[in-house]
Amino acid sequence: MARYPRLSVDLMTGNYREEMMTGVDVAIRFGPPDTSSLIARKLLETSIITCAEPAYLEMHGEPRTPHDLVHHALLLFRDPQTGRPFPWEFHRGGKVIEINAAGRLMMDDPSAAVAACIAGQGVFQMPAPGLKSVFAKGELVQILPQ
Numbered sequence: 001m002a003r004y005p006r007l008s009v010d011l012m013t014g015n016y017r018e019e020m021m022t023g024v025d026v027a028i029r030f031g032p033p034d035t036s037s038l039i040a041r042k043l044l045e046t047s048i049i050t051c052a053e054p055a056y057l058e059m060h061g062e063p064r065t066p067h068d069l070v071h072h073a074l075l076l077f078r079d080p081q082t083g084r085p086f087p088w089e090f091h092r093g094g095k096v097i098e099i100n101a102a103g104r105l106m107m108d109d110p111s112a113a114v115a116a117c118i119a120g121q122g123v124f125q126m127p128a129p130g131l132k133s134v135f136a137k138g139e140l141v142q143i144l145p146q
Contacts, residue, residue, distance in 0.1 A: 047128045078107065
């Protein structure tokens with residue numbers, strides 16, 4: 001805003017599909033672009049972090065492998081393109097481990113999902129940039145960092 005003083009911004013946060021965004025000039029999304037007439041440009045590449053609230057881990061134990069997550073409450077995040085939860089993948093040394101992510105709580109708002117995780121409702125995965133402040137405060141901790 002300081003750099004462009006004549007720019008006005010109407011910021012809407014949500015996880016809406018592109019065809020529902022009539023009148024929107026710019027949208028920032030994570031994941032592969034939807035097949036549409038919109039122009040997509042890659043802005044950044046980031047890690048997906050798996051995290052939990054410290055008291056949740058004390059109560060339920062910390063998973064040592066991705067497969068241990070089947071014994072945990074997973075907080076799912078809805079893919080706006082499919083309506084289903086994003087898959088849970090772990091990448092290491094060129095190998096991809098996908099787990100069958102199941103949970104009782106699925107959300108489409110990142111703030112609500114982080115709040116549920118902070119409230120001890122389960123384990124969550126999110127792009128790294130959205131977690132910096134909650135890690136700094138100790139509200140959440142990264143699990144399975146390797």
